Amino acid sequence: MVEVQHLVKRYGVKNAVDDISFSIDSGEIVGFLGPNGAGKSTTMNILTGYISATQGTAKIGGFDILEEPMEAKKCIGYLPEQPPLYLDMTVDAYLQFMFELKKVKLPRKEHLHEVCALCGIEGVRQRIIKNLSKGYRQRVGLAQALLGNPQVLILDEPTVGLDPNQIIEIRGLIQSLGKRHTIILSSHILSEVQAVCDRIIILSDGRLIADGTPESIAATLSTDHSLTARIEGDCERVQRVLRGLGSDVQVTVEGRRENESGAEIYDYRVTSTERRDLRRDLFAALCREQMPLLLLKTSELTLEEVFLQLIEEQHAAPAAGEAPTSGVKDSGSQMGDAPAEDGLKKETAANGDQAGEAAGGEGTARPSGSEADTGAGEAQGAPDENGTETAVKAPDGPDTRKAATGSGATREREGQSL
Numbered sequence: 001m002v003e004v005q006h007l008v009k010r011y012g013v014k015n016a017v018d019d020i021s022f023s024i025d026s027g028e029i030v031g032f033l034g035p036n037g038a039g040k041s042t043t044m045n046i047l048t049g050y051i052s053a054t055q056g057t058a059k060i061g062g063f064d065i066l067e068e069p070m071e072a073k074k075c076i077g078y079l080p081e082q083p084p085l086y087l088d089m090t091v092d093a094y095l096q097f098m099f100e101l102k103k104v105k106l107p108r109k110e111h112l113h114e115v116c117a118l119c120g121i122e123g124v125r126q127r128i129i130k131n132l133s134k135g136y137r138q139r140v141g142l143a144q145a146l147l148g149n150p151q152v153l154i155l156d157e158p159t160v161g162l163d164p165n166q167i168i169e170i171r172g173l174i175q176s177l178g179k180r181h182t183i184i185l186s187s188h189i190l191s192e193v194q195a196v197c198d199r200i201i202i203l204s205d206g207r208l209i210a211d212g213t214p215e216s217i218a219a220t221l222s223t224d225h226s227l228t229a230r231i232e233g234d235c236e237r238v239q240r241v242l243r244g245l246g247s248d249v250q251v252t253v254e255g256r257r258e259n260e261s262g263a264e265i266y267d268y269r270v271t272s273t274e275r276r277d278l279r280r281d282l283f284a285a286l287c288r289e290q291m292p293l294l295l296l297k298t299s300e301l302t303l304e305e306v307f308l309q310l311i312e313e314q315h316a317a318p319a320a321g322e323a324p325t326s327g328v329k330d331s332g333s334q335m336g337d338a339p340a341e342d343g344l345k346k347e348t349a350a351n352g353d354q355a356g357e358a359a360g361g362e363g364t365a366r367p368s369g370s371e372a373d374t375g376a377g378e379a380q381g382a383p384d385e386n387g388t389e390t391a392v393k394a395p396d397g398p399d400t401r402k403a404a405t406g407s408g409a410t411r412e413r414e415g416q417s418l
């Protein structure tokens, strides 16, 4: 469904995307993960035809995004990080407008109803967009992306700036959409990617450094295949049983405790020098000996540990001829280039703590449509309780051509917090 071959995007001497290749099958939900400035948005912008690649090819549904852009774009629904909304329009007028702009061939009334129902915005269709909460605006953006039933949905940080409830709702929506669409979403919220995606692609400094399920990536990286087992019973006997699992098995005692009735309980670290998975044999042996197993833990890396280890390894061994990060810059700030960008935005940051995002980066240009985020838009038009809202003017916001192709991405994210 999506086929990317040796993609490169160069800005001056810097490769924002550096020779990445991957393919995504129908029905997969794939998460692009990476620190700020890793190249996630650039890759998405190339896939959606918003910018061109310096080298390499990107095909959507078999159509090359540069050579057959109209056909390729018909396969794509795109939700940029800042949804391309016309704030002064009602939800309904906006979706009707996008329906026409996208030249959707489906029966209009039914299709709009279907999309609005899916995104949970039936009840706000007559509301003016600028009076909606951020979560609802995101839903409207998603509805726009779904118009025409595209096979591929590309969602750039779909939950940024939402409160915890809204995050849960949007994630649920994305998961349900995954049943009918191929989805690529970018995020630097590890738990989000883990919760929503079947597969992750980790980018760092423009390079693809890992591709697979979180578990498979963790397994590849993990050098330690040991288990921690908490077992009730005589320590000497338990050790004999554990050592009996094979000549490759090493056992160390890590801690002692007693239960309420005074029975001895020890924690053991059990390691196979041949990196065997000992869990089943260990369980069976303890059952045979009637030794209660109270806890069994593997030392598998968490996604967060995997991420940090990969980024660390990549920085420890930079590729020959790597471009300096202080290369040519655009008008936006280059916070994304600073070493500090390797920090992770964790779930706690997503849970409403988006202060750094609002701060913006030096030189960061805000599009006109973003003023409502600062509260200015709210002041201009409070929701009309009587339901007498009307659209006050024709769209004069984002470039309609970009919006039509779902490519209203802006460079305003560069000041984002870690």
Ligand SMILES: Nc1ncnc2c1ncn2[C@@H]1O[C@H](COP(=O)(O)OP(=O)(O)OP(=O)(O)O)[C@@H](O)[C@H]1O
Pocket (backbone or CB within 6 Å): 011, 015, 016, 034, 035, 036, 037, 038, 039, 040, 041, 042, 043, 188, 328, 329, 330, 331, 333, 334, 336, 337, 411, 413, 414, 416
């Ligand atoms: N138009 C441009 N001109 C110059 N450099 C750019 C331009 N667009 C992106 N870059 C640089 O390319 C790199 C990758 O940026 P990109 O926005 O793709 O990263 P990202 O992974 O999406 O980051 P974030 O998580 O912060 O959104 C960054 O160093 C960025 O500064």
